[in-house]
Amino acid sequence: xxxxxxxxxxxxxxxxxxxxxxQRDVIVPLSKEFDCTVEELEDVFFHLFDMSSLLxxxxxxxxxxxxxxxxxxxxxxxLCWFNGTLEVISDEDAENLKxxxxxxxxxxxxxxxxxxxxxxxxxxxxxxEAKY
Numbered sequence: 001x002x003x004x005x006x007x008x009x010x011x012x013x014x015x016x017x018x019x020x021x022x023q024r025d026v027i028v029p030l031s032k033e034f035d036c037t038v039e040e041l042e043d044v045f046f047h048l049f050d051m052s053s054l055l056x057x058x059x060x061x062x063x064x065x066x067x068x069x070x071x072x073x074x075x076x077x078x079l080c081w082f083n084g085t086l087e088v089i090s091d092e093d094a095e096n097l098k099x100x101x102x103x104x105x106x107x108x109x110x111x112x113x114x115x116x117x118x119x120x121x122x123x124x125x126x127x128x129e130a131k132y
Contacts, residue, residue, distance in 0.1 A: 009051065016054045017042050026061050066102055072111075073098045077118050088129050089122070097121055 003011070016022065023038075031041045049057070074080055074094075083094040100121075101114045109117075126132075 010046075013046055013051065013054055014042075016057065017045055019058075021058050026057060066106075069102045069105060069111075070098050073101050073115070073118060076115055077122055079122075082122070082126070089125055093125050097125070 017027065027038055027041055027045075031038045034041065045054070045057075077097070079089065079094045079098070083089040083091065097118060101118045104114045104117070105111055
């Protein structure tokens with residue numbers, strides 16, 4: 001008995017969502033955050049995403065991590081204020097600082113450690129701008 005196309009598609013979707021990396025990095029952490037079972041979240045994902053989106057799920061998660069870290073550092077360092085509103089930190093310095101911190105987190109430093117380092121570096125940038 002040969003599988004129908006819909007059954008094949010469902011099997012392929014399940015294999016993607018049940019892959020080790022997707023489970024470890026996406027499904028399990030999100031199911032804990034959403035206070036739902038892994039199976040419930042998998043089912044939602046099956047209905048939300050088409051096959052190509054499921055195939056790209058882990059890769060898009062990885063790239064979103066950088067974007068989220070970038071935005072989090074921007075907010076936690078108050079760069080939206082120092083750079084965007086007050087304009088005392090240049091776009092280039094703000095960008096370089098955030099990218100440096102993102103790379104440090106990706107290389108194993110905790111977010112809290114990187115943030116503290118970033119705060120100290122930001123203060124040095126402010127002193128430099130003030131010619132302190």
